[in-house]
Amino acid sequence: MKHRIKLRAAGALTAALLLAFGPAAHAAPPAAHKATGKVAADVSAAESKKFLALADEYYDAIARFEPVYATDNGDNRFDDQIGLAIAPAERARQFARYRDYTRRLAAIDRHKLTHRDRINLDVLAFELKTLLSYEPYPGHLLPVSQMDSLPVTLANFASGEASQPLTTVKQYRAYLNRLTQLPAWIDQAIVNMREGMRTGVTQPKAIMVSALPQFRKLVSTTPEQSIYYTPVNRMPAGFAAADKASLGADYRAAVAKLQPALARLAAFIENEYIPACRTSTGFSDVPNGRAWYAVRVAESTTTNLTPEAIHEIGLKEVARIQAEFAKLGPQLGYDGPAAGLPVWVSQQPRFFPFKTEDEVQAVYRKLDGVLDEKLPAMFTLLPKAKLDLRLEPELSRDTASDHYTAPAADGSRPGVFWSVVTDPAKYGSTGMTTLFLHEGKPGHHFHIALMQELGLPNFRKFGGNTAFTEGWALYAETLGREMRLFDDPAQYFGHLNDELLRATRLVVDTGMHAKGWTRERTIQYMKDTLGYDAVARSETERYMAWPGQALAYKIGALKIMELRQRAQEALGEKFSLPAFHEQVLGDGTLPLRLLEAKIDGWIAQQRVP
Incomplete structure (x- = not known):
């Protein structure tokens, strides 16, 4: 996907998490904070004003530093600037700003803030810690790649x-x-x-x-x-x-x-x-590449997981999904080994029915309408912004993947799902449902468009972290089963196959950057596991250009699914899926550890008689 999330979040503020997201986080404030008089209220208002001014100053510094990323994320205030973030002197000034913001943030009395602003403060602390973790590493010396320039x-x-x-x-x-x-x-x-x-x-x-x-x-x-x-x-x-x-x-x-x-x-x-x-x-x-990669992994996953642990998670997920292939193959008419199912599907003409770009778009438009009917049963929190469907511009079709871009904050431009159709005859139909659930709705559109409608400070409205952003979108794919969109075995194969790609990423990204795998070994592993040659090369080269970024998808999705299962087991008949989704999305993008603390607090509150 191609929407750009440049603000990051990683680190640990354990005590702060308990204060912000503990069992009483969504309950009424204690009496001591309810009605202590005008003076206390004024102090609280002043502290909130002080914090929000700092948060806005921080975001504007980010947006001016990299204004093109601000544009990509829906903030069009700086559309006449490109910035010179790759200049060493400007880079040094920016890190000095981050240190100053960190110092000033520590002086904020978080106990005097509203619940929402405590969350905002904790997210900002995560972001600043992560941004500063990059200071020792010369990323400005790598200004272009096939993925990003x-x-x-x-x-x-x-x-x-x-x-x-x-x-x-x-x-x-x-x-x-x-x-x-x-x-x-x-x-x-x-x-x-x-x-x-x-x-x-x-x-x-x-x-x-x-x-x-x-x-x-x-x-x-x-x-x-x-x-x-x-x-x-x-x-x-x-x-x-x-x-x-x-x-x-x-x-x-x-x-x-x-x-x-x-x-x-x-x-x-x-x-x-x-x-x-x-x-x-x-x-x-x-x-210093090993340490640099560790910083990237921490940013991407917002966890303390090591590359070695992530590699093992990936291997287990690959095995689990291939076990599902063994059950699904006969339903599609395939009786070979499970690992060969993707190759077999890629060789069946019936799964490549398109002759024109318009035929591809027609399938997505029909699916968009079906989801408009089904999703209200699963979500009470829906974005107001519309979702448009467009074809990727010709210049970037050869290297781009289907992706989503955010709507304009002022409502002048909708969110957009971009389909990349270089050759309609080679555009497979089996993955279209799961792809749209991820890149369109309820994936990126429900999350990213909603971010602009929650009344959040700009640094959160236009920022985020990849683990939540991509983890939510991958989790959103799994909802296709509950909506019976995967009753067609071909579409369920497409879902599993895309899930297999995300699991494979855990193996090969850590394999390349922490375990010494070569490009050729990685491509071969992807061919053997996934079965499609062209994607094996382009995906491998993507991970080479963006070390660690691809880890976010599966790690984020596994955490959200873990939290849903935890809530279902704890609440039983009291569990509400729309309410759970509102809890996940309702405070915007969070680092995974903050999200877990929030959901645990919500579960505890729901269990109170």
């Missing part, structure tokens, strides 16, 4: 269909301003990569070979042929003639200045960087 992100914005809107003259000027800043970013990226070449902090060669075609595509011979010029060709008819002429001239000039920088970047990657990149696979092969 600012030039490609801005190119995808050029259509106006992604996170950056292009419907008004002001919005056109904002995007134009970003284009004028991009050459400086590119030159800084090249400086950084040269420093990485000198110090041994480079990307793996294999993923940069995969990335190179993207950067070549960005280079054009004339401004008018550039993807960044696309907005000029799509100007709304309602723009005044003078605005059209002015914007056309300014875009032409900006793109003309941008093209030499794009050419420099493509040439540098091809002629200098790729030859100097490391031939190893795992992150442990860069300086």
